[in-house]
Amino acid sequence: MADIEAEDEADDQSLPALPNADAYEEIRMRCAPNPNGPWHIGHARMPAVIGTYRDRYDGWFCVRFDDTDPETKRPDLDAYGAILEDLEYLGFEADEVYTASDRLETYYEHARRLIDAGGAYTCSCSGEDFSELKNAGEACPHRQKPVETVHEEFDDMIAGDYDSGEMVLRVKTDIDHKNPALRDWVAFRMVDTPHPREQAADYRCWPMLDFQSGIDDQLLDVTHIIRGIDLQDSAKRQRFVYDYFDWEYPEVLHWGHVQLDEYDVKMSTSTLKALVDDGELDGWDDPRAPTLESLRRRGINGEAITKAMVELGTSTSDVDLAMSSIYAANRDLIDEETDRRFFVRDGVEVGLGGSPPAEANPPLHPNHVDRGVRKIPAGDAVFLEPEDLPGREEKIWLKGLGCFLYTRDVLQYTGDPIDVVRDGDVDVIHWVPAEENVPLTLRTMDGDVAGWAEPGVVAYESDDIVQFERVGFARLDIVDDEAVAYYSHP
RNA sequence: GCUCCGUUGGUGUAGUCCGGCCAAUCAUUUCGGCCUUUCGAGCCGAUGACCUGGGUUCAAAUCCCAGACGGAGCACCA
Secondary structure (H helix, E strand, C coil): CHHHHHHHHHHHCCCCCCCCHHHCCCCEEEECCCCCCCCEHHHHHHHHHHHHHHHHHCCEEEEEECCCCCCCCCCCHHHHHHHHHHHHHCCCCCCEEEEHHHCHHHHHHHHHHHHHCCCEEEECCCHHHHHHHHHHCCCCHHHHCCHHHHHHHHHHHHHCCCCCCCCEEEECCCCCCCCHHHCCCEEEEECCCCCCCHHHCCCCEEECHHHHHHHHHHHCCCCEEEEEHHHHHHHHHHHHHHHHHCCCCCEEEEECCEEECCCCCCCCHHHHHHHHHCCCCCCCCCCCCCEHHHHHHCCCCHHHHHHHHHHCCCCCCCEEECHHHHHHHHHHHHHHHCEEECEEECCEEEEEECCCCCEECCECCCCCHHHCECCEECCCEEEECHHHCCCCCCEEEECCCEEEEEECCEEEECCCCCHHHHCCCCEEECCEECCCCEEEEEEECCEEEEEEECHHHHHCCCCCEEEECCCEEEEECCECCECEEEEEEC
16 A cells, blocks of 8 residues: 555656755755746746645745846846746745845845955956956956955945946956856946836945855755756856855756747747837737746646646756647646537538527536536527538538538538437537627637637636637637637647 | 757657666657547557767666767856
8 A cells, every 4th residue: 555655656756856855854945037027938947846846845945036137137027026926827836035136235245255255356357358368267467456455346336436347346266267157257246227126226236146146045045956057057156155155055956948839939038028019919918929928818727837847857958848738738627627618710601491409408518417508599590610511412410409411502400310420421510500699709829710609608707718619728808798718729 | 269068759758876677667749449419538559769889798778988969158147
């Protein structure tokens, strides 16, 4: 029995065990987004994996907004809240939320300690000049400054006495380290542009990510860092600071980039922002946008995204995420609960003859007859999808209504029993009455599709999910009596 | 140019540290069959992979060397 349970547990865990997990009393992680825009689908990997580990190890994770660049990657004030909402949508809640731009005094204090330890120096070289020296493995003259001078100049930086580009604080690493990426990197620089957050608008001396993040990870007792390969060298840079302070660096995992199929639009915050600003996308939740807001509007359950992300694992190579894996996970979650309805795209009208039943009553859900049936009056004519129109003198089964022969431009009711379908010669199709129906626009990744839904859809409200039979799942989005639905997936 | 990292079917992943039980796991996709008054689901089945070349070994997806290909860093971005 115990063996069986152990096996079940192993099956659940598609993620590998965290390195050295046993060595820590509590697993502590951080999700450190830059709030410079709403999240795209790729961002979901961070909370999905970190949150899943948190739950698995009964650990802790925080969201820490690393918003220390007021200019180039300027924070978007709406993004802080939007990101927390996205997190909730994905099925997680942070144990704590921090904002780096609230913590500048802490970073300054650690910088001073680093200066005291001889681990940092103020430098007024231009970026190009320093780069040249660095590539040659040569120190710049500022490296030898007395500690007192460094303190004075750093205080002046904090006071805002320099303009952007005039002075930086560098960490003293190893100026001829064989990896040029690690040589005396910048810890603080001057930024003229005020931070968009009012609480932080007066600061001009801002830490770089490697410094800020390194200090915070220690102060928050982070045991495991999980982040992208673009930050592969960060750990190596930050270790120099950790060594000065005699701290122990956390375990660190890196993963590669995620690419999506099915989208024409590049998955990048800045690209999306530009497309939204130019009006090429109808906002961040446009069905064509690879954003979480878009998937949410399409009625896709956040847990399905989380599941697909967790299945990607944590390998350092780049991965292609197939949207079909998100869709498959979502179907698992919603199929049993979702009502079936008819929706005809680009319908053609065809008359009915031969006295068919006046009303069709297909079930709301084929596996749950107890949920009841729909009422679809047939009337004198129906709409069919052009592709479903049968050939001349061919039979077709209108689902819930019966068998018809297509002859002289009219569908003649034949009264055949269901066996004609079972024998395989007659296709079953969906339809809507030409008279009593609900015009509805289906918004898809490939554009809007106009059509008609069966009358019963008036009973739904926005956010309800239905399955349009033979079309796919959709989320209703009704505004001012205008019926719109967002297509989810097949 | 310098420095890191990676490469298992269409896609993702397990196995690689500690070579044999791996003619390679699981999921998804695709294609068949059963069932079904849709699609999906379910059940059954099929197709499909260890980057290349050397070496070590009785034995290599796994260790070693070389190469190819891919990615990342060398920002006063995150």
